[in-house]
Amino acid sequence: MKNQKFMKLILSKYIILGIQMAAIIAFLYFIINLNILPIRTIALIGGVLAAIWLFNLVVINSGVHKKRYRKRVLFVKLFSITMSISLLIGSSYVIRGNSFINNIANRTNETHIVSVRVLKDSNVNKLDDIKDSPLAVSYQHDSKNIAEAIAYFEKSIDSNFSIEQKDSYYDVAEALLNKEVEAIIIGNEHVDLLQERYDDFDFKKETVEIASYRIEKEISPNVTISDVTENTFTIYLTGIDTYGDVSEVARSDVNLLITVNPVSKQILMTSIPRDTKVTLASYNAMDKLTHAGVYGVKETMETIEDLLDIDVHYYAKTNFTGIEAIIDQLGGITIDSPHDDFVTLHGNYLITKGINEMNGDKALSFVRERDNLPNGDFDRGRNQQLLLQSMLEKAMSPAIITNFNRLLSAIEGTFETNLSDYEIRSLLNMQLNDMSDWEMFSVQVTGHGYRSAKTYSMWGTETYVIEPDTTRLDRIQELIDKMEDGKSIRQSDVEGLMERGR
Numbered sequence: 001m002k003n004q005k006f007m008k009l010i011l012s013k014y015i016i017l018g019i020q021m022a023a024i025i026a027f028l029y030f031i032i033n034l035n036i037l038p039i040r041t042i043a044l045i046g047g048v049l050a051a052i053w054l055f056n057l058v059v060i061n062s063g064v065h066k067k068r069y070r071k072r073v074l075f076v077k078l079f080s081i082t083m084s085i086s087l088l089i090g091s092s093y094v095i096r097g098n099s100f101i102n103n104i105a106n107r108t109n110e111t112h113i114v115s116v117r118v119l120k121d122s123n124v125n126k127l128d129d130i131k132d133s134p135l136a137v138s139y140q141h142d143s144k145n146i147a148e149a150i151a152y153f154e155k156s157i158d159s160n161f162s163i164e165q166k167d168s169y170y171d172v173a174e175a176l177l178n179k180e181v182e183a184i185i186i187g188n189e190h191v192d193l194l195q196e197r198y199d200d201f202d203f204k205k206e207t208v209e210i211a212s213y214r215i216e217k218e219i220s221p222n223v224t225i226s227d228v229t230e231n232t233f234t235i236y237l238t239g240i241d242t243y244g245d246v247s248e249v250a251r252s253d254v255n256l257l258i259t260v261n262p263v264s265k266q267i268l269m270t271s272i273p274r275d276t277k278v279t280l281a282s283y284n285a286m287d288k289l290t291h292a293g294v295y296g297v298k299e300t301m302e303t304i305e306d307l308l309d310i311d312v313h314y315y316a317k318t319n320f321t322g323i324e325a326i327i328d329q330l331g332g333i334t335i336d337s338p339h340d341d342f343v344t345l346h347g348n349y350l351i352t353k354g355i356n357e358m359n360g361d362k363a364l365s366f367v368r369e370r371d372n373l374p375n376g377d378f379d380r381g382r383n384q385q386l387l388l389q390s391m392l393e394k395a396m397s398p399a400i401i402t403n404f405n406r407l408l409s410a411i412e413g414t415f416e417t418n419l420s421d422y423e424i425r426s427l428l429n430m431q432l433n434d435m436s437d438w439e440m441f442s443v444q445v446t447g448h449g450y451r452s453a454k455t456y457s458m459w460g461t462e463t464y465v466i467e468p469d470t471t472r473l474d475r476i477q478e479l480i481d482k483m484e485d486g487k488s489i490r491q492s493d494v495e496g497l498m499e500r501g502r
Contacts, residue, residue: 019081020053023083023084024087028045033098036428036432059073101425102421104412104416107418108219110296111214111247112142112248113212114185114213115211115212116185116211117186117210118207119206122182124182125210126210126211127157130161134161134181135161135164136185137150137165137185138168138171138186139165141190141457142187153213156211164181170194173186173194189248189249191207192204217296225423228260228423231262232260235417236304236312237315237317238293238297238316239253239317239319240252240293246319246322247416249297250294252274255276257270259483259484262427264488265436265437266488266489267438268443268489269443270445272304273289273377273378273466275288276447277465278306278307279303279306281302285456286454287455287457291455307468308476310480310481315417316416316417322411323367323414327359329407330394332357332358333363335356335383337352337354337383337386339351339379342369345365346368347362347364351369363387367383367387381445382442443479444497447468447469448467449464449467476497479494
């Protein structure tokens with residue numbers, strides 16, 4: 001009897017219709033707060049939901065006292081309950097999307113990490129173990145960060161270290177490997193650079209971090225755009241060659257410029273090989289582009305601006321962890337490889353000419369490969385564009401709904417941009433408002449490769465550098481300038497700018 005009364009109460013028209021109205025109001029509130037859907041779309045959704053609610057009200061009221069309508073009333077009640085549950089689930093998706101945009105946008109800080117490292121087989125486990133031993137350090141390129149970190153480490157053990165100052169990070173590494181010191185203090189980004197010096201020795205794996213110090217630095221914008229839905233803008237998309245914290249400074253393995261004209265609905269992707277010879281903006285010294293990332297994303301952006309004589313307005317950043325996680329949550333991607341069959345250096349995956357189904361690890365190995373490709377870094381740049389295009393196509397497919405929450409979780413923490421949340425919402429709103437098709441073009445910086453021991457970051461060590469083709473640089477600059485002037489570009493404008501390099 002009690003159960004019958006309870007069910008009767010639950011199925012009361014007032015409770016059912018009240019819950020449905022509350023679910024409608026909550027859903028509309030959250031999609032308005034999301035600020036992505038056009039007003040007319042929100043009004044249409046609100047109108048449809050209100051009409052359904054009124055229809056349910058009329059049916060329930062008209063049939064509640066008539067036996068022959070009771071089945072119809074019961075059906076409408078069950079429909080109303082189902083609709084309320086669906087709206088609440090939809091609201092959770094909207095809330096999640098809103099939180100996601102807030103979390104990846106407005107990122108104007110990056111992290112420098114200075115660590116104390118010892119050999120893997122060392123008995124040293126903590127700072128106290130080396131307070132009476134000398135530490136090797138170099139102030140070669142980041143003296144301020146190193147000095148700040150040393151002060152922090154000394155304060156944490158209430159003692160001053162005995163510092164052996166070296167001329168370069170290589171000298172610091174050699175002092176540790178030759179056991180002249182038990183520990184070194186070095187920025188993590190320079191640990192990655194050391195990998196280029198040692199052909200048969202993995203410095204990062206053969207040493208252990210026993211302490212670290214994080215330094216947050218603000219990335220101030222170079223130039224600003226008044227309205228991203230009305231003016232052409234360029235985003236620097238960088239993929240850093242690390243796992244873990246995407247905010248950490250590191251070498252830039254992927255370097256793509258994405259120039260967007262929101263009026264003509266055109267996108268120009270410019271791939272710049274990581275080994276491209278550049279002049280570092282802040283140091284007025286020759287280096288290769290990947291090393292600019294060691295000094296921060298702002299340094300890379302300004303260096304690219306000087307290389308192409310253009311403005312770079314925003315950046316978007318991901319890393320190895322991010323690429324793998326995003327692709328896996330997308331359920332894998334399909335890439336049409338233009339190359340003859342080859343095996344990747346990372347992961348030993350066989351990539352066949354034509355269609356390849358890839359999970360995150362295989363896709364990452366594909367876009368990192370250059371040694372087994374006929375045109376090295378130039379082919380890798382093209383592969384990175386193929387990967388980005390495939391990811392965008394998969395992300396825009398209906399299948400994404402089933403993995404929506406997991407995909408957003410994968411992206412958060414592995415992707416960030418200094419586009420504001422308002423700018424991201426404005427762009428999404430614009431696209432949903434007009435549902436336009438976009439025309440996409442791809443070009444690539446190419447040039448001639450050679451060996452040099454005169455790069456700023458690795459002075460004295462021979463490394464591969466690409467002297468960029470200045471004629472091609474000029475043509476790419478003209479394309480970007482044309483887009484910034486509000487003009488449309490044509491396929492004939494990019495002819496010859498995606499051919500393989502040498």
